[in-house]
Amino acid sequence: MSVAAQPVGVPVGAPESEAKPKRIFGLLQAPSVIVLLLWMIVPLAMTIYFSFVRFSLLNPDVKGFAGIENYQFLWQDESFWPAILNTILLIGWVLVITVVFGVLLAVLYDREFLGKNVATLLVIAPFFVMPTVSALIWKNFIMHPVYGLVALAFKAIGLPPIDWFGDIPLISIIIIISWEWLPFAFLILFTSLKSLDAEQKEAASIDGAGPLQTFFYIIVPHLQRAIGVVVMIETIFLLSIFAEIYTTTSGGPGHATTNLAFLVFALGIQQFNVGIGSAGGILAVILANIVAFFLVKMLAQNLKSGQ
Amino acid sequence: MKKDTIFGIIGWIVALIIFFPIFWMIITAFKTEQGAYSPDLIFKPTLESFRDVFARSNYFLFMLNSIYVSVGSTLVCFVFAIPAAYSMAFFPTPKTQGRLLWMLSTKMMPAVGVLIPIYLLWKSFGLLDNVLGLIIIYALMNLPIGIWMIYTYFCEIPGAILEAARIDGANIWEELWYLLRPMSLPGISSTGLILIIFAWNEAFWSINLTSAKAAPLTVFIASYSSPEGLFWAKLSAASLLAVAPIMVLGWMTQKQLVRGLTFGAVK
Numbered sequence: 001m002s003v004a005a006q007p008v009g010v011p012v013g014a015p016e017s018e019a020k021p022k023r024i025f026g027l028l029q030a031p032s033v034i035v036l037l038l039w040m041i042v043p044l045a046m047t048i049y050f051s052f053v054r055f056s057l058l059n060p061d062v063k064g065f066a067g068i069e070n071y072q073f074l075w076q077d078e079s080f081w082p083a084i085l086n087t088i089l090l091i092g093w094v095l096v097i098t099v100v101f102g103v104l105l106a107v108l109y110d111r112e113f114l115g116k117n118v119a120t121l122l123v124i125a126p127f128f129v130m131p132t133v134s135a136l137i138w139k140n141f142i143m144h145p146v147y148g149l150v151a152l153a154f155k156a157i158g159l160p161p162i163d164w165f166g167d168i169p170l171i172s173i174i175i176i177i178s179w180e181w182l183p184f185a186f187l188i189l190f191t192s193l194k195s196l197d198a199e200q201k202e203a204a205s206i207d208g209a210g211p212l213q214t215f216f217y218i219i220v221p222h223l224q225r226a227i228g229v230v231v232m233i234e235t236i237f238l239l240s241i242f243a244e245i246y247t248t249t250s251g252g253p254g255h256a257t258t259n260l261a262f263l264v265f266a267l268g269i270q271q272f273n274v275g276i277g278s279a280g281g282i283l284a285v286i287l288a289n290i291v292a293f294f295l296v297k298m299l300a301q302n303l304k305s306g307q
Numbered sequence: 308m309k310k311d312t313i314f315g316i317i318g319w320i321v322a323l324i325i326f327f328p329i330f331w332m333i334i335t336a337f338k339t340e341q342g343a344y345s346p347d348l349i350f351k352p353t354l355e356s357f358r359d360v361f362a363r364s365n366y367f368l369f370m371l372n373s374i375y376v377s378v379g380s381t382l383v384c385f386v387f388a389i390p391a392a393y394s395m396a397f398f399p400t401p402k403t404q405g406r407l408l409w410m411l412s413t414k415m416m417p418a419v420g421v422l423i424p425i426y427l428l429w430k431s432f433g434l435l436d437n438v439l440g441l442i443i444i445y446a447l448m449n450l451p452i453g454i455w456m457i458y459t460y461f462c463e464i465p466g467a468i469l470e471a472a473r474i475d476g477a478n479i480w481e482e483l484w485y486l487l488r489p490m491s492l493p494g495i496s497s498t499g500l501i502l503i504i505f506a507w508n509e510a511f512w513s514i515n516l517t518s519a520k521a522a523p524l525t526v527f528i529a530s531y532s533s534p535e536g537l538f539w540a541k542l543s544a545a546s547l548l549a550v551a552p553i554m555v556l557g558w559m560t561q562k563q564l565v566r567g568l569t570f571g572a573v574k
Contacts, residue, residue, distance in 0.1 A: 025398040028390035029406065032454060035387065039447045040413045046424035105321065113315030119322035121558050125329055128557035130508040132528040133546040137332045139532075140539055147344045149331070182325070184568065191565045229569050239417040243510035243525065247532040261419040261511075268423040269515060277423050285420035292415030296408055 044285065050278035057272035070279040074267075077276075082255040083263040087287075090174060090259055091238045095231055097178040102185030102230065106193050107219060109186075127183035131243035138176045139165070139248045169249050169256045176244055181237075185230045192226035193219070225298075232295040239288050260284050329550075336543035343539035356544035364527070366545065373523040373549070375438050376513075377506035380445035381453075381499050387446070388453035389495070393487075395454075396461030397469070407458065410451040418511045429516060438521045441513060445506040453502055456567050460494025461487075497563040500556050507553050524549040 051070050056062040074080050109120060126134065142148055143164035151161040164172040196219070204214050242261045245251060251258035251266060258266070260280060268277020323330075335343050337352040340359075360366050395403050425444070426435070434440030464487070472482050510525040517526055528549060531542045557564070 025394040026400065028394040032387045032391040032410070032450060033406070035447060036410055036413050036450060040416065043421035043424040043428070044416070046428075047421055050423060108314060108318050108321065111311065111314050111318075113311055113318050116315075116318065119319055121561075122322040122326035124557070124561065125326055125554060128504060128508070128554040129329065129550050130525050130528065130553075131510045132514075132525050132532075133332075133550055134328075136528065136531055136542060137328050137546065140537070140542065141331045141335065142328060149346060152346055179325070179328070187561075187565055188569055233569065236415055236417065240419050240511055242419070243514060243529065246514060247529050261417070264419045264422060265515065269426060274423055274427070281420040281423060284417045288415055288417045288420070292412060295415065296412050300404075300408055 047278045047281045055274040070275040074279045079255040083258045087259040093174045094178050098181045098185040102189045105186045106189035124183040135244040135247040196222045235291045332543045336547045340540045356540040360545045369524050369527040376441045377503045379442040380506045381502040383446040384449045384453045392454050392457035414451045436517050436521045444512050449502045456498040497560050500560045501567040
């Protein structure tokens with residue numbers, strides 16, 4: 001807690017001249033602080049304001065204070081509850097898939113094997129593919145109901161083809177997004193696993209721990225923190241998943257793949273209804289803040305204990 | 308070492324499965340448009356699709372937009388981030404840690420929460436479908452990560468070295484130029500690469516704020532999603548060109564990536 005214990009950055013300069021340069025150097029932070037402050041406050045304040053007024057870009061006669069009308073409208077809109085449910089299902093399943101497979105992959109890649117470095121590059125590659133490309137290569141090459149590779153393989157063994165985006169649209173989106181985010185989870189868990197003491201693992205095996213016991217009593221507890229980081233950071237990014245839905249299903253069929261981000265886009269930008277779209281945006285902000293609260297708390301602990 | 312062989316085989320199979328969609332995109336890029344629908348692995352490679360992409364679309368414009376936006380936003384970000392990180396790392400005050408955390412917390416705002424006001428503001432400033440509009444957004448989006456990463460690199464430079472130089476009579480500019488610049492250059496350049504990757508692949512803001520004139524590659528590729536635009540070979544060729552350079556950069560920065568992605572929470 002104490003400031004004196006701060007290990008970072010020993011102040012340079014003679015002690016007596018310390019106070020003055022410090023203040024000058026502190027000014028170097030001012031531009032960043034100011035722009036971030038504006039970036040944080042202005043748009044958010046506007047979203048909050050818009051969410052309480054009647055505002056349509058198509059019809060200038062629609063104006064005045066709306067109270068909670070926009071929220072009520074959103075609440076009663078037939079796409080609202082599906083969008084909330086889809087957002088939760090999407091985030092939940094992608095988290096489960098990426099964390100479970102990420103842990104298994106990290107454990108697998110913790111061993112030495114021939115060409116491991118090259119294989120690692122292949123595993124992390126999807127993370128660098130832009131979302132629109134990822135969505136389209138999956139939509140066309142893998143999941144196309146006639147020419148997709150899965151359809152061709154099913155045909156070869158006499159199974160009926162799957163109409164991915166028609167019959168199981170949300171699952172298809174979840175698969176694509178999990179593929180994009182698995183490398184992220186893997187990379188972080190893999191890095192964290194490297195810091196696990198080899199002696200600890202050795203001691204466990206000398207004490208007669210089997211591979212399963214080592215996994216559940218040593219590896220998983222060690223990875224707990226890293227898993228927490230993965231879950232929180234992914235959640236914040238997954239709340240704004242948009243491009244993959246935009247390029248594959250446009251939120252359909254019906255509302256089957258509409259999430260909160262897509263709903264805000266559809267209401268605010270496509271239908272020009274600023275007030276209602278803003279109300280949706282505020283809901284996303286509230287969800288994100290709940291997650292962010294825990295993430296910042298964890299980072300703060302890390303700043304104090306680490307380094 | 309039989310066990311290692313088994314794990315090696317499993318490791319490679321998993322890697323190949325994960326990489327497969329990208330591999331398929333790469334080989335489809337070298338097929339003809341007619342051949343693209345068949346799953347043949349053996350075919351006569353052709354550059355036809357690449358030629359078509361350049362001939363039929365304004366590919367260079369979109370690529371240039373991507374380069375302007377990602378490099379431009381990173382440079383703007385550096386102008387703000389480097390001085391801030393410098394003062395935080397070498398002249399910390401009791402407020403420094405709180406300020407760093409506050410900066411990171413601005414990243415937690417989901418883009419969708421501020422989409423509508425930004426759209427309206429940009430519209431009134433003439434920044435819609437304007438490269439500058441995206442540069443501003445991406446610089447702000449990346450600023451907390453930039454400050455954080457450069458800060459952690461600066462913190463690794465022992466203060467004692469700078470102090471020794473100062474005792475030897477070096478002034479502040481000499482200190483910055485001869486000591487800090489060479490010592491922090493590797494860290495700053497890998498930070499730059501990571502910020503470029505993030506901006507290059509960003510698709511939420513680019514789709515919503517640009518259309519024809521300032522569209523980067525993410526938006527151009529999205530135009531292939533229309534049902535009438537099912538040109539698989541051309542889609543693959545365009546995608547390969549858009550993805551390949553950034554993937555190489557990503558592979559090069561693999562080790563620093565974790566620091567940037569987790570704000571130093573996992574090392």
